[in-house]
Amino acid sequence: MTTGRVQQLGYLGLDVTDVAAWENMATNVLAMEVSGKAADGSLYLRMDAFHHRFILHESDHDGLAYVGWEVQDAAALDAVCNQLAAIGVPTTEVTDEEKEVRGVLGLRRFPDQDGVPNELFYGPLLTDEYMVPWSLRGRYVTGPLGLGHITSQISDLDEHLRIYVDGLGFRISGRRDAELGPGVVARVAPLRCNRRHHSINCVELPAPPKLLHIGLQFADIDEVGIAMDKAKERGLVEIPLGRHQGDHMLSFYMRTPSGFQIEVGWGGRELDDDFRVEQYDGAYASIWGHEGIQ
Numbered sequence: 458m459t460t461g462r463v464q465q466l467g468y469l470g471l472d473v474t475d476v477a478a479w480e481n482m483a484t485n486v487l488a489m490e491v492s493g494k495a496a497d498g499s500l501y502l503r504m505d506a507f508h509h510r511f512i513l514h515e516s517d518h519d520g521l522a523y524v525g526w527e528v529q530d531a532a533a534l535d536a537v538c539n540q541l542a543a544i545g546v547p548t549t550e551v552t553d554e555e556k557e558v559r560g561v562l563g564l565r566r567f568p569d570q571d572g573v574p575n576e577l578f579y580g581p582l583l584t585d586e587y588m589v590p591w592s593l594r595g596r597y598v599t600g601p602l603g604l605g606h607i608t609s610q611i612s613d614l615d616e617h618l619r620i621y622v623d624g625l626g627f628r629i630s631g632r633r634d635a636e637l638g639p640g641v642v643a644r645v646a647p648l649r650c651n652r653r654h655h656s657i658n659c660v661e662l663p664a665p666p667k668l669l670h671i672g673l674q675f676a677d678i679d680e681v682g683i684a685m686d687k688a689k690e691r692g693l694v695e696i697p698l699g700r701h702q703g704d705h706m707l708s709f710y711m712r713t714p715s716g717f718q719i720e721v722g723w724g725g726r727e728l729d730d731d732f733r734v735e736q737y738d739g740a741y742a743s744i745w746g747h748e749g750i751q
């Protein structure tokens with residue numbers, strides 16, 4: 458049997474109450490482009506050669522609508538779906554309309570243990586339209602590393618690892634147990650599916666599951682500074698600059714119109730196959746800075 462694995466975080470679908478505020482932030486602070494509207498009226502945002510990396514669905518609530526994980530091809534999609542089925546996680550077909558909105562060749566879906574719709578796809582739509590970032594300096598670090606990472610508050614780390622490691626082929630990059638208060642311990646595990654230190658960071662907490670932040674990485678450190686200036690002007694900065702122990706990204710965190718944060722960074726390290734699992738400590742799991750982060 459072919460062994461399948463997820464290769465990158467391909468796209469994110471977001472439920473958004475204020476699409477105009479998102480468009481404003483994405484284009485004016487984060488140098489993204491609006492790349493059109495889907496057949497169902499949702500808004501596409503672009504940050505690299507992918508036709509879109511974000512799909513914003515107007516909604517009466519804010520949050521993660523779905524996570525798109527890219528696999529190599531149709532055979533890999535079958536292989537990953539078989540692996541999931543073998544551990545008791547069946548995948549389902551999606552409608553042609555949904556496939557058209559995502560703009561991919563192949564697509565299947567399953568909910569994780571917290572009910573978050575995960576989508577497995579291959580064949581994303583690319584575009585060669587010229588993209589002009591506002592600073593004319595760097596670009597986002599994407600390509601084989603994917604769009605960035607998500608950090609999610611989850612209910613059960615062991616079950617999460619069963620799905621993501623055994624089912625989807627992720628590898629554990631590190632572990633951290635952070636005591637957030639008397640008797641409250643966050644069990645944290647960053648997971649990778651390519652050379653990026655983590656494409657998903659899992660934070661088990663005795664609280665309702667939710668998306669905590671989306672991490673993006675610029676190629677040029679000045680892009681981080683420029684984005685931070687623009688975020689500061691708008692009162693959006695929530696966590697100041699710092700550098701993480703895990704991925705070594707220098708970053709700050711800003712608030713989105715949906716309440717969760719976007720981490721804007723630069724300088725994340727790229728791991729090779731010999732990378733050994735690490736254990737992190739420290740109040741903020743940061744080498745310096747990031748005051749106030751958990």
Ligand SMILES: [Fe+2]
Nearest residue numbers: 608670672720
């Ligand atoms: Fe992060």
